[in-house]
Amino acid sequence: MPRVTDEYYEKKRREIIDAAYRVCVRKPITSVDMKDIIAEAGFSHGVIYKYYKELDEIIRDLVITINERNKIDDRLDSILNNSELSDWKNTVIAVFKMLADYISKAGVDILKLSIYSDLLAMSDPERALKIEERLGKEDQSPLVYLITALAKYLKKVIKANDLKPSRSVDEMMQFVIVTYQGIQSGFVLAECFKTPQLSNKYKPKKMFSCLAESVICMMEGKNE
Numbered sequence: 001m002p003r004v005t006d007e008y009y010e011k012k013r014r015e016i017i018d019a020a021y022r023v024c025v026r027k028p029i030t031s032v033d034m035k036d037i038i039a040e041a042g043f044s045h046g047v048i049y050k051y052y053k054e055l056d057e058i059i060r061d062l063v064i065t066i067n068e069r070n071k072i073d074d075r076l077d078s079i080l081n082n083s084e085l086s087d088w089k090n091t092v093i094a095v096f097k098m099l100a101d102y103i104s105k106a107g108v109d110i111l112k113l114s115i116y117s118d119l120l121a122m123s124d125p126e127r128a129l130k131i132e133e134r135l136g137k138e139d140q141s142p143l144v145y146l147i148t149a150l151a152k153y154l155k156k157v158i159k160a161n162d163l164k165p166s167r168s169v170d171e172m173m174q175f176v177i178v179t180y181q182g183i184q185s186g187f188v189l190a191e192c193f194k195t196p197q198l199s200n201k202y203k204p205k206k207m208f209s210c211l212a213e214s215v216i217c218m219m220e221g222k223n224e
Contacts, residue, residue, distance in 0.1 A: 013051050013061070016041050020062045025109045029059065029116045030123050056131050063131070064139045066113060070106055072098065072142045080153050085160040088153075089216050095150060096212040100204040102142065103184060108191045111184050114141075118181065143180060147173050154219065167218045175218075176211065183207045 019041035023032055034055050038048050052058050075098050083091040103111065121128040151173050158165060165172070183204060190202040 009051075012047070016043070016048060016051060016058060017061050017065050020058050021065075021113075024059075024062065024113055024116060029113075029120045032059075056127065057134075060131050060134045063117070063135065063141075066110060067139055067141050070102075070110060070142055071145075072102055073145055075102075076146060076149055080149060083153075085157050088157040088161070088219070091153070092215055092219075093209075093212045095146075096208040096215075097205070099146070099180070100208040103187060103204045108188055111188045112192075115185055115188060143177065147177060150176070157219070163219055164221045165219050166221045172215055172218050176215065179207075179211050179214075183211075 016037065020032075020037050023036045023040050027036075032055070034048070037055070037058060038045060041048065052061075076095065079091060079094050079098060083094075117128075151169050154169050154172065157163065158169070167175070183202070186202040186207075187204055
């Protein structure tokens with residue numbers, strides 16, 4: 001029997017992950033089961049289970065694949081590392097402009113999967129936590145990387161410029177997370193459910209511009 005090469009193994013694994021991606025775009029992750037992925041991939045049960053023992057191993061690799069394809073690390077690091085702490089306002093604006101571009105270019109399917117992941121965390125937190133625990137630090141989502149890097153930067157800005165923010169950095173980051181998720185959900189809804197009420201209402205650039213202005217106000221000690 002010929003030996004299975006690493007290239008062959010990786011090709012099959014990638015086909016399974018691609019099948020899982022197509023399934024998870026069509027239906028929430030909470031509703032997906034192994035049969036869905038087997039049918040989508042066109043493989044037998046035996047072939048699938050040769051590569052993955054359970055569904056959540058596939059979901060883990062799907063999350064890793066999506067995060068690898070949609071990293072913002074380099075772009076964010078470039079903005080923050082090339083910024084003067086005295087010019088922090090323009091840096092904050094540039095960060096959120098980059099996020100607006102990211103959402104617009106990522107595409108609805110990727111954003112839907114992000115929303116479905118949040119639904120999994122809400123409906124089955126124990127399962128979601130187990131999947132998250134299987135991820136390495138390098139597999140973190142773009143939003144996690146953003147919050148960590150931006151919080152570190154803002155703390156440096158506060159110290160360097162002797163600012164007296166109206167909210168703590170942690171509170172500002174919580175505000176950014178919630179607002180980011182709201183913008184993302186609204187954008188996906190508008191793209192998927194086209195009605196006169198939603199048409200052209202959700203424009204990431206304008207919304208992230210408002211978010212940048214809010215963060216700047218809080219950093220300056222002004223209440224929105």
